[in-house]
Amino acid sequence: MKIQFVNVTKEFAVRGERFTALSEVSLDVREGEFLTLVGPSGCGKSTLLDLLTGLATPTSGLILIDGSPVTGPGLDRGIVFQQYALFPWRTALANVEFGLEAKDVPRRDRPALARKYLDLVGLSGFDGRYPHELSGGMRQRVAIARSLAFDPDVLLMDEPFAALDAQTRESLQEELLQIWAKTGKTIIFITHAIDEAVYLGQRVAVMTPTPGRIRDVIPVTFPTREGDLRAAPRFGEYRHAIWTLLHEEATPVA
Structure with a gap:
């Protein structure tokens, strides 16, 4: 595996109390895979990327790239933020x-x-x-x-298209897939948008509300990417499955 999160927990001190942002996250990402990560606001998606970049360290657990622990930032990982920076x-x-x-x-x-x-x-x-x-x-x-x-071997993208208009966003999604096909990079792409997650990802990892956990990982396959993929019945099925997972997590148990 290119990237492995092994029982990763991240806690912060907030006003004298411990706040758990991520709880026992385990996730594998294959070499050259395009993985999208979707979840509600505040579920720890960006924290997960911070840990992978080495800008933060887990409270417990292990993060591996090519089998070696992440101990800090490195040129093997590139990151693109929502704000252009x-x-x-x-x-x-x-x-x-x-x-x-x-x-x-x-x-x-x-x-x-x-x-x-x-x-x-x-x-x-x-x-x-x-x-x-x-x-x-x-x-x-x-x-x-x-x-x-x-x-970089790995490209990390933290909601890079969120601030763009719909037409520009769709255009850049298509261009990003072409870049991925040409370069073979391993990409982890964070988004709030289910449609974007399904359109881009080979697999979609669904996160729970705080504390963030991996609720499920959905493989996404299409017979062809020709035509209007978003209008395909299978696209709607994937979208509904992910929406249901997010809705179930967001609905409190009576």
Whole structure:
């Protein structure tokens, strides 16, 4: 397995009391898999990514990448946030070059490599634009290109399309699938949107309300991805199954 969460619990101290964000989470992610993670607000989805990036440590349990424990941040993991987190004083090209600087790529080689990744996300010809000169969807493309530029094994995406309009969001979903097909990256994608989870994921991990646990993992397969996939009967079946899991967890037992 590429990634393993083994009985991971994360607690925080809040006003002198212990708050459990995640409780005994166990989850395996295969090499090259596109896994989506869906759950209600506050269920610990982002905390799970923080632990995987090494920005936080679990209270108990173990997180492994390629069989080795995660002990801190590393260039084997890239992350894309909901907010674009671009440097406003840098052009699109220079923002992507930042990822190459982190890998100590020689200065003379950076522009051509950065353009390669801008091309990959559909931004050929926009390398000289500053973030304020780009639309929201274009800024997110730059953020994705920057994360891809240092060639991480794992790409972590924390609701990256949540702030975009519906048309742009669907367009970027399709582009992300094309990027995944070309690069073979292992992707973990967090979302609140069930449709987005079903459309993107090979499997959908469903989380419970706080404290976050893995309620179930739903494999998603389609005979073909041609045409309007969201209108397919099987798409609706997956959507309803995940909605039911989330609804059952959210409904208190009498």
